[in-house]
Amino acid sequence: MLISYALIKSKLISNFAYRWESIGVILASAVEMLIVFYLWSAIFSWNNATEINGFTLTSIITYSVVAIFIRLICDTVIDGEMNYDVKTGDIIVMLSRPISIRTHYLSSAIGYFIFNLLFKFPLAFVIAILIGIIIPGLDTFLLFILSIFNSFLLLFAICFIIGSLAILLNEETWSLWFLIDALSLLFGGFFIPLVFFPDWIQAISYLLPFHAIYSTPLLIYVGKTSGIDALLSIFVQIVWIIALFIIGGFVVEKGLRRIEAQGG
């Protein structure tokens, strides 16, 4: 059993208890979207440019706004949740249930993701449209949805590894997220598309999983990758998901062995 529907449902209900808090998060994203809008507008008018590295002003604004959008929707809080469970010893309770640790946290993350889709997605999308992003065709949009679902799984897999390290090392690891997050913003092409970077950064970024989180769905959305290329980039996402799930599974198994020996 990879996920538990009942647990997803419970977590979804839990999240609704905090729906008003998430308004703040959405507003913060709206502010970020405004910032990138004015930033790129300034850059283009200063250069009198119509195109930079193949991006027009509207397409680069769309890219940056949708990037913020993806980060808002795909964020999982699993690393924090796992750290909390290790610190409080609640992880022991989870081990006494007939579902595996990964099923538990994956279901929890999906519950949160669905909450984001139901609650944050519409609000943030309206804001993005008001700012003036490109609306793609239906086929592009469907590929985009598929690829941000993969982005969610990738972020989950990374957070799960961080959380599993907390189990393994018996230390708090949530601050590791800040490092990973920063790396993913750079090498994922979050702030600016990867083509804006020198070759060596682009080379490194294709060795790391982060481009599959942000760059892949973004390039699909703005139409830079389409057709076979789009499907290929989604395939690369899936390869990374599998690789990271395997690593996470390995770390959590090791971690559970430690807990079983040392008792939390």
Place this chain on the structure above:
Amino acid sequence: MMKNESVINVKNLTKEYVIEEKESGLWSAVKSLFKRKKRKIVALDNISFSVNEGEFIGVIGPNGAGKSTLMKILTGVLFPTKGHVSVNGKDPHKNRLEIAKEYGVVFGNKSNLLWDIAVIDSFELSKSIYKIPDHVYEENLKYFAKNLGISKLLKQPVRKLSLGERMKCEIANAFLHNPKLVFLDEPTIGLDVLSKDSVRSFLRKINKERKTTIILTTHDMKDISELCERVILINEGRIIYDGTLSDLERKFYSKRKIRILFSASYPKIEEFSADGVLHVEKNGEEYLLVVELKKIKLKEFVQKILSKYKVADFHVEGIELAEIIKEIYRK
């Protein structure tokens, strides 16, 4: 296999924790990044026992004795350092997910219910995780709501419940899937006198009616005296007693209180002094004597008093379990 196979079998079980000592101070914290001092704690030391179906067992012992550790090993959450454990004929650690369906558990200081959702939603979650059939679920819900007095709590989110209210819901949750075996680690913490009564009669009923094997740890000796025929007493990781409650009282505490009301003359306190009489006091009409059974034959002692004085009323009582336990822990 024998027909009367025991539900739990523990043989020569030892559990050691290795802990990293965290010294105080900044410098030590920095040093500990590179090198850590390790220390071994023997939480369970070569213990053996077995449990038969339908037994209600109380595990008692002072703080840090190893009770919770034992519960965690029996539920498969921790693995033993040495020794052999089997639950329902299986190694609980190797078959953790499978065994987890067969037992119910309450870790008194942890929560099995989800914090942010209503109690009933958590129950629904258990229904799905444990694959409880509809009719069993409905029946149990009704039965538990009535017997534990939790019907009014079901719609409330767990985080808004008082400790005792939550505890009762946790207990209900542990029994929801009709487990044949239930571990309760301090399930009565936080319960008021009335709630304790309802929880105890609930547990007694379930144990009798459904033949559920229950293993309970507690610091409340009334839980033990009202529920458990068998007691396992653990101290510093070792079983120092395993047997019936009455034997425990006899073995570890050989003192009795005798209360006497005299009808005619009131004897002087000194008249009772003898080897084996530990204490005499007079409260108005009533005399209280504490005698040591190892030195005095109770029957003869009482007969002597009855023949010597005119006695209106008397009775002999044991000493409360709590006091016995106190005495044992002190030794």
